[in-house]
Amino acid sequence: MIRARFAPSPTGYLHIGSARTFIFNWLYVRKNNGTMVLRIDDTDVDRNTEASLNSIYEGLNWLDLGWDEFYRQSERLDLHRKLAYDLLAKGLAYRDFTPAAQDLEERAHGEGPWLCNPEMRALSREESDRRAAAGEPFAIRFRVERDPVRAVKFPDQVYGEQSKLTSDIEDFALLRSNGMPTYHLASCADDIDLKITHIIRGQDHLSNTFKHVLLFEAAADGFVPNFAHLPLLIAPDGAKLSKRKHGPVVSALTYRDNGFLPLAYINFLCLLGWSPKDNREQMTLEELTAAFSFEGVNRSNAVVNFSDADPIDPKALWLNSQHLRTVSVETLAPIVRKTLEEHKLAPYGDEAFFRHVVDTIRSRYATLLDFPTKGRAYFADDFHIEKQAEDKLNAPGARELLRELAKRLAANVEFTEASVEADLRKLAEERSVKAGVLINASRAALTGQSVGPSAFAVFVCIGRERVIERLSRV
RNA sequence: GGCGCUAUCGUCUAACGGUUAGGACGGAGCCCUCUCAAGGCUUAAAUAGGGGUUCGAUUCCCCUUAGCGCUACCA
Numbered sequence: 001m002i003r004a005r006f007a008p009s010p011t012g013y014l015h016i017g018s019a020r021t022f023i024f025n026w027l028y029v030r031k032n033n034g035t036m037v038l039r040i041d042d043t044d045v046d047r048n049t050e051a052s053l054n055s056i057y058e059g060l061n062w063l064d065l066g067w068d069e070f071y072r073q074s075e076r077l078d079l080h081r082k083l084a085y086d087l088l089a090k091g092l093a094y095r096d097f098t099p100a101a102q103d104l105e106e107r108a109h110g111e112g113p114w115l116c117n118p119e120m121r122a123l124s125r126e127e128s129d130r131r132a133a134a135g136e137p138f139a140i141r142f143r144v145e146r147d148p149v150r151a152v153k154f155p156d157q158v159y160g161e162q163s164k165l166t167s168d169i170e171d172f173a174l175l176r177s178n179g180m181p182t183y184h185l186a187s188c189a190d191d192i193d194l195k196i197t198h199i200i201r202g203q204d205h206l207s208n209t210f211k212h213v214l215l216f217e218a219a220a221d222g223f224v225p226n227f228a229h230l231p232l233l234i235a236p237d238g239a240k241l242s243k244r245k246h247g248p249v250v251s252a253l254t255y256r257d258n259g260f261l262p263l264a265y266i267n268f269l270c271l272l273g274w275s276p277k278d279n280r281e282q283m284t285l286e287e288l289t290a291a292f293s294f295e296g297v298n299r300s301n302a303v304v305n306f307s308d309a310d311p312i313d314p315k316a317l318w319l320n321s322q323h324l325r326t327v328s329v330e331t332l333a334p335i336v337r338k339t340l341e342e343h344k345l346a347p348y349g350d351e352a353f354f355r356h357v358v359d360t361i362r363s364r365y366a367t368l369l370d371f372p373t374k375g376r377a378y379f380a381d382d383f384h385i386e387k388q389a390e391d392k393l394n395a396p397g398a399r400e401l402l403r404e405l406a407k408r409l410a411a412n413v414e415f416t417e418a419s420v421e422a423d424l425r426k427l428a429e430e431r432s433v434k435a436g437v438l439i440n441a442s443r444a445a446l447t448g449q450s451v452g453p454s455a456f457a458v459f460v461c462i463g464r465e466r467v468i469e470r471l472s473r474v
Numbered sequence: 475g476g477c478g479c480u481a482u483c484g485u486c487u488a489a490c491g492g493u494u495a496g497g498a499c500g501g502a503g504c505c506c507u508c509u510c511a512a513g514g515c516u517u518a519a520a521u522a523g524g525g526g527u528u529c530g531a532u533u534c535c536c537c538u539u540a541g542c543g544c545u546a547c548c549a
Contacts, residue, residue: 113477162478168545204549205544231480271498279497304486364510365511438508449509450510453510
């Protein structure tokens with residue numbers, strides 16, 4: 001039984017890269033009928049915020065994928081501490097009484113790697129116990145086996161066989177002097193306890209994994225989970241995505257706020273660092289789930305293409321427009337209705353009429369935001385008349401013809417695209433004007449725009465009553 | 475500095491050593507047309523550099539270069 005986890009730490013909003021990690025975990029779990037665990041890695045009390053936690057939930061909820069089990073590391077601290085002390089008792093870890101970060105500077109610029117504080121590692125058990133009993137603060141470090149030097153190995157499902165010499169792995173901290181576990185300890189202790197079988201996470205953890213393997217070997221009776229590391233998402237300048245440098249594009253919620261369908265966003269993210277290898281681009285959740293595999297995951301970082309002028313990746317926008325025009329109207333209509341409500345607009349007519357309108361106009365829209373903006377005339381009478389539309393209305397005789405058309409449509413009870421077209425063409429013929437002039441002027445009068453769906457479709461979408469009103473007042 | 479990872483069109487990517495290096499977004503052009511989209515068609519655009527191995531390297535190996543990650547009592 002496969003068990004995977006997504007483990008964000010609440011120190012910011014839901015990052016676009018985290019969102020993708022969550023999605024890949026979810027896809028892998030669903031494909032293999034496994035269990036999806038959401039675990040909040042909140043052991044860094046200084047940096048965690050409630051606002052961040054809420055923001056992460058908000059992002060995850062928007063994605064609408066769900067999870068099966070939920071845990072918070074801050075509620076499991078005893079488990080983490082127990083593991084640290086078990087290792088200490090077994091001699092696999094030791095107390096380090098060196099004040100925190102005392103020698104950071106030396107470590108970073110030394111010749112070789114910093115491995116440990118030798119005096120602390122060499123401290124006798126009695127001496128260590130005595131100083132601890134005396135109340136001296138200490139951190140607990142893992143005792144990486146030094147002699148003989150050996151290679152720590154693990155197979156990565158994406159990056160292949162990985163290996164690192166113990167002589168390149170430092171005695172990493174397990175427990176801080178304030179009693180809180182470090183990430184490495186808490187993460188592994190929980191992975192063991194929660195029986196996680198697959199650890200799917202960002203490639204920034206690839207080098208950390210050797211430490212984790214050491215921990216698993218020491219604490220999990222030899223059970224080491226499977227690892228799959230994902231290439232990172234980076235900015236066009238090659239740097240990693242950061243809020244400070246790149247602004248809101250790094251937050252998943254930005255796409256929601258820009259009118260993205262969750263599925264389109266998921267689809268877009270999946271195509272960053274993964275490929276179904278058969279040229280498919282637009283895919284449903286079912287298709288993504290069926291196609292997902294680690295073989296399809298790339299090893300090089302993927303650029304999210306955005307600029308100051310255009311914060312949304314053009315391909316994401318294209319995918320959103322594709323999904324917008326292909327999801328079922330039943331699914332789309334409630335989402336559009338909600339978007340309209342957020343803009344203080346409400347559809348005219350009944351549900352069937354609303355669906356027809358949505359279905360008619362969605363094909364030229366790229367985001368949900370286009371419904372209340374570009375599509376305002378379909379949901380309100382106070383729409384703005386654009387310059388190009390004004391020009392169409394100013395065509396010689398156009399306004400008078402529109403008023404005449406309004407009168408004739410008053411008698412058109414059927415009011416279908418065909419019947420409206422018949423009336424319009426008949427009028428144009430009688431007055432010897434090109435139908436196109438009337439058609440374009442109609443669209444302009446009805447929507448305030450020179451562009452949009454077929455004019456006859458527009459008539460029906462606006463509705464007979466409002467059509468007559470709008471044509472009469474030109 | 476040490477260690478690890480990576481390198482195909484501008485971007486996302488495909489090509490189990492043999493292809494005219496394929497697709498998508500974006501760009502350009504054409505068609506369709508009541509406008510705008512959509513759609514269809516066409517087009518420009520890539521194997522970082524250098525060595526090997528091989529009859530043959532985008533593909534395997536080495537070096538260089540570049541980028542990224544880790545090197546915290548952050549995660």
